């Protein structure tokens with residue numbers, strides 16, 4: 001039986017089509033992008049990624065000083081903090097010889113806990129990495145998901161993991177589904193369910209309480 005979450009997913013997917021996320025050439029670039037996008041928009045991240053492109057392997061990036069890295073990622077905002085976060089992430093990644101396949105072999109709770117123990121990697125960043133870099137089906141809770149579900153009329157738990165688990169239990173989905181679900185919610189928040197929503201023509205209008 002289709003539940004409300006599945007309905008939302010299908011309506012968004014039918015309307016926007018596959019999003020094929022994450023926009024990155026390599027898994028390493030994806031993970032760096034996940035840190036750079038904290039508290040900023042993707043346009044600013046793209047500029048930072050362009051600047052840092054010649055160093056987009058862990059071995060090359062490791063050789064940059066924190067200050068050099070900060071200057072390269074300046075356009076992403078909070079660049080000194082983000083440079084330190086990337087350095088902390090690289091330090092952790094190096095303990096696995098920068099090998100994604102080895103990290104994928106860890107059990108999923110250990111992998112998540114390790115990411116969360118890195119300075120500056122919170123739940124949202126960790127879960128985005130788990131989903132798009134380590135192929136772990138996760139529902140990512142972000143401000144867009146909160147906004148959309150609230151307006152639709154859902155009473156979602158305020159605690160991050162309770163919110164995430166509620167959706168994951170209702171949508172026992174594949175990696176592909178969760179990959180698309182997060183991307184579709186981001187797209188929907190940008191196109192229709194903006195800060196000031198454009199409800200006319202919205203694909204969710206008929207099931208939305210428009211709170």
Ligand code: SF4
Nearest residue numbers: 192193197199202208
């Ligand atoms: S109908 Fe309006 S409030 Fe509801 S999801 Fe669509 S844009 Fe958002």
